[in-house]
Amino acid sequence: MFDDRYRKKLDHQRLTGLIRNPLTIGEKNGRFVTVNGRRILNFASNDYLGLAADPSVKQRVAEHFADLGPSSSSSRLVTGNHHAIRDAEMAFAGYFGYEDALFFPSGYQANLAVLSTLFGKGDAVFFDKHVHASSVKGITLSSASFFGYRHNDAGHLERRINAQGPGPKALVTEALFSMDGDTPDILALRTLKEKHRLLCVVDEAHSFGVLGKGGRGMARPLADVAVGTMGKAFGLFGAFVLLPKLYREYLMNFASPLIYTTSLPEAQAKSAADILGMIEGADDRRDRLTELCELFVKKARDLGLTVKGEAQILSVTVGDEQKSLALSRRLFDKGLFVFPARFPTVPLGQAILRISLTALHEKADVLRLAEEIAKSGSGC
Ligand SMILES: Cc1ncc(COP(=O)(O)O)c(C=O)c1O
Incomplete structure (x- = not known):
């Protein structure tokens, strides 16, 4: 009885484009993640200042754990x-x-x-x-x-x-x-x-x-x-x-x-x-992030995309859940990881591509992202 209920609810999620099925991440390396051996540019990280990827941070954290235990x-x-x-x-x-x-x-x-x-x-x-x-x-x-x-x-x-x-x-x-x-x-x-x-x-x-x-x-x-x-x-x-x-x-x-x-x-x-x-002491990282955000927003708007967001979290409006999923898959095929946020994370029928930028990104990355979204979106 329980199993039947769970299967039915999951089938409904699949049909409506709401199913969650996260990819297995192999390796994280700065602004990249590896999925099935492929290196993908990550636009879904919350490491906004790049501190989690900083070797000196990793070193200090390792020392504290070695010293104080797990x-x-x-x-x-x-x-x-x-x-x-x-x-x-x-x-x-x-x-x-x-x-x-x-x-x-x-x-x-x-x-x-x-x-x-x-x-x-x-x-x-x-x-x-x-x-x-x-x-x-x-x-x-x-x-x-x-x-x-x-x-x-x-x-x-x-x-x-x-x-x-x-x-x-x-x-x-x-x-x-x-x-x-x-x-x-x-x-x-x-x-x-x-x-x-x-x-x-x-x-x-x-x-x-x-x-x-x-x-x-x-x-x-x-x-x-x-x-x-x-x-x-x-x-x-x-x-x-x-x-x-x-x-x-x-x-x-x-x-x-x-x-x-x-x-x-x-x-x-x-x-x-x-x-x-x-x-x-991270003003330089914050300034870099602001610059990248402004660059992405300008480029995306020039390309006709509807972009929202005032800082490092930006969203491109999609609406339909299935479409946002298809769009993120196309971007993934091009080596770009962008998260399709769907109900219940956002209201039903208001799916978005949620983009988070980090101080680790390069200017060329964000320009490419805007271009690929504009290209991929047109055929969805
Ligand atoms: C606004 C907000 N509050 C709280 C949390 C939860 O934080 P944590 O990931 O540390 O559990 C999140 C995480 O996604 C969040 O976005």
């Missing part, structure tokens, strides 16, 4: 609360300008923990409809009432707030949206925050490290709590939440996804502290 071997609340983790948290809090910080094994877990724990019965949580799946899951796991507002539409948000009665209210948004690559109007949201006394949680997974002075992100004027991941611009693994001390203590006591899991390895925390120094 595992914390305990949850945070038992013996996983190593001083290396606490020191790194304090360094992150100081750098990003928050009172304190709390590390998590992943960004997904961080959003789950923060949103399911900070909000409860009687609270109203307003969220941008394009926030990440982990935020949606976190909100729905809390016992708060929740209300989606149209993507980046502060007017719609205010109407939704006004439709609710008195009681605690919170806002959840991203600072650089993971699929659309756009940013909210932080000042408009801040005005609403002050007017309606909103508690604001901002996911800066894609903006920390890349946007703002020294990669400090976009949302400090708005956020009470900010979530960052180390799996993207930081070139590592794990996540950090920046927050007031009171909230940290509350999460330590009540956040099930934090309490009942093995904490990050100490070596990972040491690596994170090292990386923070590199993030600060």
